[in-house]
Amino acid sequence: MTYENIIAEVKGNVGLITLNRPKALNALCDALIADLAAALDAFEDDESVRAIVITGSEKAFAAGADIKEMIDRDYMDVYKADFITKGWTRMAACRKPTIAAVSGFALGGGCELAMSCDIMIAADTAKFGQPEITIGTIPGAGGTQRLTRAIGKAKAMEMCLTGRMMDAQEAERSGLVARVVPVDSLMDEAMKLAEKIASFSAPVAMKVKESVNKAFEMTLAEGLMFERREFHSTFALEDRAEGMKAFGEKRKPEFKHR
Numbered sequence: 001m002t003y004e005n006i007i008a009e010v011k012g013n014v015g016l017i018t019l020n021r022p023k024a025l026n027a028l029c030d031a032l033i034a035d036l037a038a039a040l041d042a043f044e045d046d047e048s049v050r051a052i053v054i055t056g057s058e059k060a061f062a063a064g065a066d067i068k069e070m071i072d073r074d075y076m077d078v079y080k081a082d083f084i085t086k087g088w089t090r091m092a093a094c095r096k097p098t099i100a101a102v103s104g105f106a107l108g109g110g111c112e113l114a115m116s117c118d119i120m121i122a123a124d125t126a127k128f129g130q131p132e133i134t135i136g137t138i139p140g141a142g143g144t145q146r147l148t149r150a151i152g153k154a155k156a157m158e159m160c161l162t163g164r165m166m167d168a169q170e171a172e173r174s175g176l177v178a179r180v181v182p183v184d185s186l187m188d189e190a191m192k193l194a195e196k197i198a199s200f201s202a203p204v205a206m207k208v209k210e211s212v213n214k215a216f217e218m219t220l221a222e223g224l225m226f227e228r229r230e231f232h233s234t235f236a237l238e239d240r241a242e243g244m245k246a247f248g249e250k251r252k253p254e255f256k257h258r
């Protein structure tokens with residue numbers, strides 16, 4: 001499938017999405033978001049895809065929602081369309097593990113899109129920010145919520161109230177990104193990480209992801225119960241039996257993804 005604003009390709013067991021509006025620093029226009037949602041639908045349906053990587057260009061992961069597209073919208077336009085609900089929420093709803101490989105600017109909706117992924121890897125050139133306040137609006141795709149949960153109130157408030165950008169090193173120190181790597185090795189590292197995840201049992205990886213995400217939604221007692229039930233459920237999987245048997249037999253497991 002070809003798209004106008006992104007490139008979507010399957011490499012081994014990894015679905016790779018490259019945001020592709022370089023002239024606009026990958027500003028996330030409606031058409032790009034629709035492409036992204038369609039590509040994610042296709043990757044979810046493709047059994048061979050067991051992890052997904054999303055990236056941008058070296059200069060920009062994405063410089064935010066498309067400001068030029070938003071300029072003339074009024075309250076009723078965005079309220080009636082429930083702007084952001086459609087498409088924008090697709091990444092967070094993805095059931096397969098997702099990795100954002102961020103180089104350059106990840107601003108506004110770009111930072112929010114990256115934060116909707118399960119793991120973020122940053123190039124040493126990455127810059128994160130929620131500059132919406134500088135253009136008279138506020139984050140609308142999770143910036144005030146996911147950033148606060150990731151880096152805490154002090155820095156999230158500062159970033160959202162001033163639009164200050166955070167560099168890759170600070171993002172790693174603050175817990176926003178899992179790892180910082182030299183820009184030249186960003187894609188190698190992201191693909192290696194995705195392939196590693198894809199080498200494990202797909203349903204188990206999905207259960208890990210769902211369980212970790214519940215930590216943001218539930219009380220500790222509810223989350224622990226959810227985790228325990230998911231743990232129990234892995235005992236219904238052929239892959240759990242194979243994984244433990246292989247350990248006992250000192251060999252590599254052969255997961256069948258069921």
Ligand code: HXC
Nearest residue numbers: 023024025027063064065066067068107108109131140141
């Ligand atoms: C539309 C954008 C854009 C954006 C950059 N461009 N960001 N177009 N929407 N978010 C366009 C510029 O207009 C310009 O096009 C081209 O990309 C290159 O950008 P420059 O500004 O010339 O590049 P540079 O000087 O290197 O500055 C890079 C930058 C700056 C610091 C990232 O572009 C910038 O501040 N962009 C806006 C960042 C922002 O405010 N993001 C939040 C958006 S609101 P032309 O045609 O002029 O050459 C948001 C809300 C999300 O994301 C809420 C959920 C939906």
